[in-house]
Amino acid sequence: MTMYNSSVDQRVDAALANNFLRQATRRATDRLRHNKYKATDELGSWEEWRNAGASIRSHVIENLDYYLQQLIQQTEKRGVQVHLAKTPEDAVAVVRDIVQKHDAKNVIKSKSMISEEIYLNHFLQADGVLSVETDLGEYIIQIAGEPPSHIIVPAMHKTRQQVADLFEPIAGHTLSSDTPTLTRFVRVRMREQFLRGDIGITGCNFAVANTGSIVMVTNEGNGRMVSTLPRVQITLMGMERIVPSFRELDVMLNLLARSATGQRLSSYTTILTPPRQSTESDGPEEFHLVILDHNRSEILGDKTFRPALNCIRCGACFNVCPVYRQIGGHAYGSVYSGPIGSVITPLLEKNWEKWGHLPFFSSLCGACSEACPVHIPLHDLLVKLRARKTISGHTPQIEQQIFKAYRYFFTHEKTLRRALRLGSRLQFPFVRNGRITGGPPPLSNWTKSRTLPMVAPKSFMQVWADLKLNRKSSE
Amino acid sequence: MKVSLFATCLTNAFYPGVDLTMAKILKYLGHSVDVPEGQACCGQIAFNSGYIDDAREVARTLIHSFERSEIVVSPSGSCIAMIHHYYPFLFEKEPVYLKKSEELIKKSYEFTQFLVDVLKKPDLGAKYPIKATYHPSCHATRLLGVDEAPYKLLEHVQGLELLPLAEAQLCCGFGGTFSVKMPKISEAMVAEKANHVLASGADLLLGIDMGCLMNIAGYLEKINKPVKTMHIIQLLGEGMKP
Amino acid sequence: MTNANDFISQLASKLGRSTPTVPPPLIDFHVPQYRLSNPGERSTIFLHNWQELGGKGVIVKTEDQTVSCLKEWFGDLPLSWIKDNPQAILAWDSLPTLAETAFSTLNWPLARYTMAAPDPRERYSIAAQAELGITGADWGIALSGTIVTNSSAQRGRAVSLLPPRHLAFIEASKLRDNLSEVLEEVSALGSPPSAIEMISGPSRTSDIEMDLSIGVHGPIEVYVIVIDT
Numbered sequence: 001m002t003m004y005n006s007s008v009d010q011r012v013d014a015a016l017a018n019n020f021l022r023q024a025t026r027r028a029t030d031r032l033r034h035n036k037y038k039a040t041d042e043l044g045s046w047e048e049w050r051n052a053g054a055s056i057r058s059h060v061i062e063n064l065d066y067y068l069q070q071l072i073q074q075t076e077k078r079g080v081q082v083h084l085a086k087t088p089e090d091a092v093a094v095v096r097d098i099v100q101k102h103d104a105k106n107v108i109k110s111k112s113m114i115s116e117e118i119y120l121n122h123f124l125q126a127d128g129v130l131s132v133e134t135d136l137g138e139y140i141i142q143i144a145g146e147p148p149s150h151i152i153v154p155a156m157h158k159t160r161q162q163v164a165d166l167f168e169p170i171a172g173h174t175l176s177s178d179t180p181t182l183t184r185f186v187r188v189r190m191r192e193q194f195l196r197g198d199i200g201i202t203g204c205n206f207a208v209a210n211t212g213s214i215v216m217v218t219n220e221g222n223g224r225m226v227s228t229l230p231r232v233q234i235t236l237m238g239m240e241r242i243v244p245s246f247r248e249l250d251v252m253l254n255l256l257a258r259s260a261t262g263q264r265l266s267s268y269t270t271i272l273t274p275p276r277q278s279t280e281s282d283g284p285e286e287f288h289l290v291i292l293d294h295n296r297s298e299i300l301g302d303k304t305f306r307p308a309l310n311c312i313r314c315g316a317c318f319n320v321c322p323v324y325r326q327i328g329g330h331a332y333g334s335v336y337s338g339p340i341g342s343v344i345t346p347l348l349e350k351n352w353e354k355w356g357h358l359p360f361f362s363s364l365c366g367a368c369s370e371a372c373p374v375h376i377p378l379h380d381l382l383v384k385l386r387a388r389k390t391i392s393g394h395t396p397q398i399e400q401q402i403f404k405a406y407r408y409f410f411t412h413e414k415t416l417r418r419a420l421r422l423g424s425r426l427q428f429p430f431v432r433n434g435r436i437t438g439g440p441p442p443l444s445n446w447t448k449s450r451t452l453p454m455v456a457p458k459s460f461m462q463v464w465a466d467l468k469l470n471r472k473s474s475e
Numbered sequence: 476m477k478v479s480l481f482a483t484c485l486t487n488a489f490y491p492g493v494d495l496t497m498a499k500i501l502k503y504l505g506h507s508v509d510v511p512e513g514q515a516c517c518g519q520i521a522f523n524s525g526y527i528d529d530a531r532e533v534a535r536t537l538i539h540s541f542e543r544s545e546i547v548v549s550p551s552g553s554c555i556a557m558i559h560h561y562y563p564f565l566f567e568k569e570p571v572y573l574k575k576s577e578e579l580i581k582k583s584y585e586f587t588q589f590l591v592d593v594l595k596k597p598d599l600g601a602k603y604p605i606k607a608t609y610h611p612s613c614h615a616t617r618l619l620g621v622d623e624a625p626y627k628l629l630e631h632v633q634g635l636e637l638l639p640l641a642e643a644q645l646c647c648g649f650g651g652t653f654s655v656k657m658p659k660i661s662e663a664m665v666a667e668k669a670n671h672v673l674a675s676g677a678d679l680l681l682g683i684d685m686g687c688l689m690n691i692a693g694y695l696e697k698i699n700k701p702v703k704t705m706h707i708i709q710l711l712g713e714g715m716k717p
Numbered sequence: 718m719t720n721a722n723d724f725i726s727q728l729a730s731k732l733g734r735s736t737p738t739v740p741p742p743l744i745d746f747h748v749p750q751y752r753l754s755n756p757g758e759r760s761t762i763f764l765h766n767w768q769e770l771g772g773k774g775v776i777v778k779t780e781d782q783t784v785s786c787l788k789e790w791f792g793d794l795p796l797s798w799i800k801d802n803p804q805a806i807l808a809w810d811s812l813p814t815l816a817e818t819a820f821s822t823l824n825w826p827l828a829r830y831t832m833a834a835p836d837p838r839e840r841y842s843i844a845a846q847a848e849l850g851i852t853g854a855d856w857g858i859a860l861s862g863t864i865v866t867n868s869s870a871q872r873g874r875a876v877s878l879l880p881p882r883h884l885a886f887i888e889a890s891k892l893r894d895n896l897s898e899v900l901e902e903v904s905a906l907g908s909p910p911s912a913i914e915m916i917s918g919p920s921r922t923s924d925i926e927m928d929l930s931i932g933v934h935g936p937i938e939v940y941v942i943v944i945d946t
Contacts, residue, residue: 013657024927028927028928030942031927034815044749045748045749048747048749052748054748055744055746059741062732063732064732065726065732065734066724066737066797067741068724068728069721070723086719086724109785124513126915134934136922136924136925137922140924151517153923153924153927154924156924157589160925163925179925179928180930182925182930183925183930184574186933187933187934191720191845194934195841196841219858219921220920220921221836221920221936222933224935226513227912228878229841229875239728245904246903248746250897250900251714251748253896263861263917264860264862264917265863265915266796267770267916267917267918267935268914268916268917268920268935269863269915270912271903271912271913271915271916272911272912273909273911273913274911276912277870279870280868280870281830281831281840281872281873282837282841282868282873282874283911284842292726300731300732301730313718320644321658322648323645323660323664325645327660336607358659359525359662360656362649362650362652363613363619363646363650363661364523365613366613366618367613367617367644367645367646370617378494378840383525386524386525387526388525389525390524390525390526390527395525401527403521404529406520406521406533407521407529407532408515410484410533410536411517411536413536420487420488423488431576439790442655443655446654446658448658448662449665450654450665450690450693450696451697453489453689455488455489456488456489456490458491459487460486460494461487461512463494464494464498464510465512
């Protein structure tokens with residue numbers, strides 16, 4: 001978790017100085033974006049699917065109390081042990097309890113953003129439990145001790161050589177850095193882990209309320225391993241991750257696979273209605289479902305930000321974001337990065353000092369909102385979060401003064417005219433070759449990398465007033 | 476038609492020629508043009524920075540200025556998008572001003588949108604032989620839906636060869652106060668945009684928002700690779716001169 | 718841990734109401750589903766999409782065709798596998814008749830997964846050492862080249878997962894155009910089986926430098942035989 005200790009500026013500087021990271025981020029997001037376009041174009045009716053997805057998600061969120069209750073009843077009826085966690089600490093405690101009760105030493109995990117959100121590996125490792133991420137990308141960043149840099153491709157920022165270097169101490173011999181060698185190494189190594197796993201921990205893409213089913217999508221098949229082989233399974237889910245029935249699941253799976261990677265369906269879509277029946281040969285006998293709130297209920301109660309709960313974690317907003325494109329995920333400092341991360345992190349963590357920069361990691365260009373398969377108005381939410389931050393008093397005094405002055409001048413246009421005339425005279429110390437090339441902060445933030453045109457000797461309002469005057473006098 | 480100009484804070488201070496040319500073109504097309512006093516800014520700069528109370532008062536001033544106007548036209552998609560997209564939110568708790576903002580929304584247009592969609596005048600008989608490329612500004616395209624109109628105007632400019640701009644959909648990194656609040660990220664963004672502009676082989680960069688153009692041109696000049704930059708209004712104005 | 722009633726009533730209060738007792742109305746939405754204009758093409762399109770994903774596939778009408786296709790795909794390999802490991806070819810308890818007879822003809826002995834060992838861990842390890850896992854399928858989806866299998870006492874989920882090769886037999890009548898048709902039929906089952914696996918091609922990853930790599934965890938080679946008698 002070292003990354004979280006450096007300052008925002010340090011992280012941004014580090015990201016911008018990392019050429020491989022920037023190239024890799026472009027490559028990954030360009031690829032994913034173009035795959036998505038192909039997959040959505042071929043449908044020919046993407047907007048209708050998006051609209052359906054948005055209706056479904058909004059409906060679920062507006063009736064989350066009912067559907068969550070139904071999900072709990074349906075899963076418990078079949079013998080699933082449901083745990084409701086208000087806080088990340090609660091969720092961690094539940095998992096540690098289960099692990100200790102079974103005296104489990106080997107925990108195998110498939111991808112779960114909730115697990116990242118509650119820093120589960122950190123705590124399990126402290127307990128002396130070997131907790132292995134089995135998704136290739138997650139495994140790489142687990143060894144590196146880093147958070148995911150992309151929600152779909154978490155180790156996108158690593159070169160193949162870096163991956164080989166990370167694997168070598170585990171392999172005990174040198175590894176060539178070609179992808180097939182690295183993949184084969186992981187296949188062999190993970191097989192042992194899969195077969196040895198006492199407890200499997202998975203995430204949950206969707207939970208089906210009326211059947212009590214858990215839906216997971218993976219491409220590698222590790223989700224199937226983790227949900228098939230160990231005797232005990234723990235599934236972690238954010239409490240908003242619900243669909244009412246299979247009817248809506250169809251729409252959501254289509255939107256997710258196409259938006260995330262441009263696939264029609266992911267390689268493996270697994271619908272579990274656990275636990276295994278007594279006569280069955282495979283699958284967990286004991287199934288725990290941990291449902292996490294972590295301030296999601298606060299978001300639910302806040303109509304302005306409620307749409308943020310509609311997210312299906314597809315990563316489409318990452319792949320169009322011009323800010324993410326330049327700096328990758330780590331500069332954000334948060335587990336969830338990209339546009340959706342900038343929206344939900346301040347809401348989940350409720351700490352403006354730590355996360356107040358996130359709503360400003362956006363030029364408000366709106367590409368994220370345009371890409372979102374469930375129509376979350378991400379850039380609107382970002383700008384509204386900025387307003388929340390200001391109202392909460394977490395913005396600098398000087399900035400508040402600047403906007404007070406702005407408000408005064410731009411509600412007094414005649415005064416503004418005079419101020420501009422004055423400005424056009426005072427600018428000369430900063431002018432070179434007819435352009436402003438320097439100045440005091442915050443202007444200097446601009447002039448470090450750009451020039452600015454000169455303030456016109458006469459503002460347009462003045463020009464127009466003078467023209468009118470001339471016309472009148474000539475009449 | 477009686478058209479009121481909304482000059483925008485940026486053009487008013489830095490590029491009065493853009494506003495003036497817009498007035499000339501509209502007059503040339505036979506419309507009467509006025510510039511209501513008191514107008515100053517749409518409020519976006521404060522709104523996007525999180526200062527919505529300050530933004531609301533500036534917006535209120537703007538609403539007052541155009542209360543008696545029939546049609547409002549502006550040389551910026553971003554400013555019109557601010558009105559269309561966010562005024563209802565700013566005044567959600569003030570029914571009187573909510574109604575006034577809805578009236579303003581109904582009668583306000585970005586310049587190219589007004590020419591092509593309302594006046595149906597994509598051809599002004601302009602002539603400007605040059606190789607140009609066009610940067611589609613984010614707010615105009617994504618928030619306001621002004622997508623085709625600028626291209627239609629450019630298609631009719633004689634002699635103009637429009638070259639494609641790679642990754643045109645990418646934001647140039649301006650983002651108003653974003654450019655000074657996150658200067659390094661903004662610089663990385665404008666650097667990429669500038670590279671695409673240079674690679675396009677164009678001798679002229681066109682746009683419909685002076686904010687974006689000021690940003691891209693300012694960067695190109697800083698790295699000593701200045702490219703001529705014009706608002707479409709300026710191009711039309713020059714091209715229509717006899 | 719929070720009590721369920723408290724948890725739910727707190728959510729309800731956030732929504733400005735008391736805990737609802739009646740279900741919300743059905744969501745009104747419409748999506749244009751992919752439908753083949755000519756259902757006769759379903760097998761071909763299914764196969765095409767399956768192959769696009771990197772799977773091998775064929776449509777057969779007779780046992781002879783099945784036998785010759787299996788020979789073409791696997792040659793004499795199965796015989797050498799069996800020599801080293803009698804449980805190298807692992808299958809569900811029962812497969813479509815045409816499959817069963819084809820394997821008898823070929824004299825490739827099928828080990829039945831559920832009976833391979835009494836202990837689950839042992840079974841998993843047997844499956845992990847097998848060379849080929851053979852299953853049937855409950856549905857196939859033409860649009861996405863997907864096969865869908867329900868779990869049951871006679872099947873075992875590891876058969877399509879642990880061996881490096883997976884071969885599935887599917888009757889053409891079980892093919893559907895799109896996912897929604899399959900999910901509708903799943904709903905009609907009442908209570909779903911403990912696991913429904915939808916498999917679209919081999920195991921894949923692009924986690925290292927966005928470079929596509931096949932078979933990181935699940936099967937490396939996947940085969941499907943569509944039975945159209």
